[in-house]
Amino acid sequence: MSNLCAATIIIAMTSPAAAADGGPINGNPLIEISAGPFVFGRDDGPENERPRRVIEGMAFSINRTEITNRQYRRFVEATGHRAAFYANHPVLGLDDRPVVGVSWEDAMAFCHHYGLSLPSEQQYERAARGTKGASFPWSERAGKAVPANFGTDSCCSGDARDGYPMTAPADAFADGASGEGVLNLVGNVWEWTSDVYAPYVGGTEAVNFGPYRVLRGGAWNSDPAHLTTTYRLAYDPEFRFAANGGFRCVRSKP
Template identity: 70%
Template sequence: MFSAVAALIWVASATAGGETIPGNPLIDITAGPFVFGSDAGKENERPQRIVEGKAFAMNEIEITNAQYQRFVDATGHRAPFYSGHPSLGLPDRPVVGVSFSDAEAFCAYHGLRLPSEQEYERAARGMGGALFPWGNLPVDAMRANGGGSPCCRADNSDGYDMTAPARSFPKGASKEHLLNLVGNVWEWTRDFYAPYSGGTSPDIAGKYRVLRGGAWNSDPSRLSTTYRLAYDPDFRFAATGGFRCVRSQD
């Protein structure tokens, strides 16, 4: 593992350069009230309410295999499970086969962190509570890399059997021009899973982290800005799970 001194030097130089992860700029997300949750979605997406969001910056695209490999080469951290896969392992595709701690370590190395659920949702749906990053028009093959119905099976009608390049689907970009916040790969958030309303049962308290956004094999019901998936943080064998990082702005 890399030393603390080396990490500090890297963070300082990267911050000064203005692009912490080469090829994946941080996009500013402004502070202010926004719609969070959905009364029309699953029970665990309720209630919908207005929350006051803080300013932050988020990676424009999902972390790619090439970006993750540079981290592996520099630190000796373990490679992603699908490293070298003929499709999932391509350099421009989002990295998959990483656990929560793998994703957390990558972000920390770059002086960043994983987003909270609220940060993910604010970036994905804007302030007005849109169903999707592009607005309220339904998911289609021009806007997101998703799967068929019923879940969860691949569907190449969007041009890809599995993951698409991280810079695909510009018509599905968010208001701030972030790409693939819905579809392509699920994205780790830093929050433990708990219902928005009511207590957390002892068997799930502090056990699962939350994935957001849906993936290349997700049916349309899972491809939204509010869908929440509780997931084992230690599991690193999913071909559908990736991440991106954020930086606080205050």
């Protein structure tokens, strides 16, 4: 898929707009996302984001931030699961930074350990863009000052214009929070979703990518074109060496 390189770079409290509960992951509460209709997809972006339509969403809760290295390490210590690939990196491995260097199955195992799951594409997009279909969690337009951690103007290198040459703390960029108060749904690290990559119902894209999963949100080394609430990236679920790929979890309502 074009722009696949955007997710494969290898090195070799906010607004209380929504209710939250402490959740099972210490230091990372679950933010409630209400049921109801919301806009999913868009018709004025890449072909794989089409068509735009209104979907009736179910209620769910989502982690306020990406899962951090500290939180992932507790999971490893409790279960004996393998460590993240960049666990000992001097920057990427810092306690408060999003964990990176995890495969799709690593992320699933973490969420399942806490009785949670990875978000679906629809859940991720609803949390990121609200009900009206905003292009960014904080507004419809990016504006001159983008409250997110991203990279150079062309793919795919990090820079320090936003204060962080690589990952930022998971609770940084409070001004970029979604309407419900969820942080860094765009920028910082790409995030695994539960879905297999495929065209949307009603879409026209031809696909021959195999059993790839979908990453959402862009990362610290993404150019602005990847920093929208609708951008979809097909990715090998077994690959665990991306220095810009992490995740967060959700709890679906019964």
